[in-house]
Amino acid sequence: MSIKTKASIAALVGALALAGAACGDNSDSSSSNAAGTNQSTDKVTAIPSLSGVGTSVKIDAGTAEALKSLGVALAPIGSATFEASSSTITFPITSGYAEIHSDLGAKPGYIQGSIAHDGSGFSLSAGSTKVELSNFVVDPGGSMLYGTVGGTPKVPLLFLDGTNVKVGSDGSGNVVLEGTVAKLTDTAAGALNKAFNVTALKAGIPLGSVRLVAKGTPTTYDAVADKTAVVSRLDGKATNVTLDAGTAKALGTLGVAVAPVGSAKFDAATSTVSFPITGGYAAIHSDLGFKPGYIAGTVLHEASGLRFSKGSKSIDVTDFVVDPGNSILTASSGGKSGIPLLSLDGTAVKVSQEGSDVVLQGTVAKLTSTGAGALNATFGVSDFKEGMPLGVVRLVAASSAN
Secondary structure: OOOOOOOOOOHHHHHHOOOOOOOOOOOOOOOOOOOOOOOOOEEEEEEEOOOOOEEEEOOOOHHHHHHHOOOOEEEEEEEOOOOOOEEEEEEEOOEEEEEEOOOOOOOOOOOEEEEEEEEEEEEEEEEOEEEEEEEEEEEEOEEEEEEOOOEEEEEEEEEEEEEOEEEOOOOOOEEEEEEEEEOOOHHHHHHHHHHHHOOOOOOOEEEEEEEEEOOOEEEEEEEEOOOOEOOOEEEEEEEEEEEEEHHHHHHHHHHHHEEEOOOOOOOOOOEEEEEEOOOOEEEEEOOOOOOOEEEEEEEEEEEEEEEEEOOOOEEEEEEEEEOOOEEEEEEEOOOEEEEEEEEOOOOOOEEEEEOOOOEEEEEEEEOHHHHHHHHHHOOOOOOOOOOOOOEEEEEEEEOOOO
């Protein structure tokens, strides 16, 4: 079977329209198939590598007035932007993976995947108290938006109600989902009430109406014929990199130290650094003709990374995103996200299972030209070269049930 056919945006939108409801609608539809499809055939339109554009939230007028009455101000942070005339805040999409299923019996929803917005967010402040919510991850299948708060990633902040969502496209051929309502979760409402010493913020309060514009090249496949093993809503565990001995020696010669930052950990006995997986979505395909690769998806590692330092000079690279389909690891550094830091050579990779966990062992992580250039510029050297191996990767991914 060949599944190399590229789907046009028009075809994608047409497939989406069959659902009548999409992002945020996670009701059990297994007993009723509105599209008339057979559960034994599930035609899937996948966008393996989302490259923009952004998720915008038009702030609910009532909620804005309530925040104002409490003396709480909302403002964009990082790369987020705010348009005062329409009371709309926009968070650029930095990476992601999405699958749109023709079979409405698919779990956990008609649209599945993970859409990241690294390096942006918003703050809520009153007097000397300020709470920052950032690095949002939209899980359309689970109808949830997660974020990083106080250095803690994957905090459930907003429930996404897609009852009235409309799907279409814009003049640039991007897929547009409009009309989902973002509402405060119990967790978010409780944390904000505690921070500002109030009780007025309740679960279910609408933050605003969401408009998501997604850019990417869609591909179609038959999930049943492809025998696709889906690892959805990644819950951990970690991506481990055993540092290359030659590269470690070279760094030592240059006087450059490497240390974990955030929630990353280093095991000196094995020269292995570990980055906790905080979210994402992955699919392992039986048909090697699937593009962009046998393993597709996005694996998130929020709030952890590496620090390269020498004397008073240092550079932090954090919030790693593994894109196995395109064999690349991107990172955030200096306020910029989506930086191609490492190429992932999976020539010798082996895929296995440990209980319910999926294990990928043997990928070699190598510096990209961008990564090498940044290190050379930081330390005033020319020793870092494209293709220099950082180390061998062992990725252990745990998933929640569909």
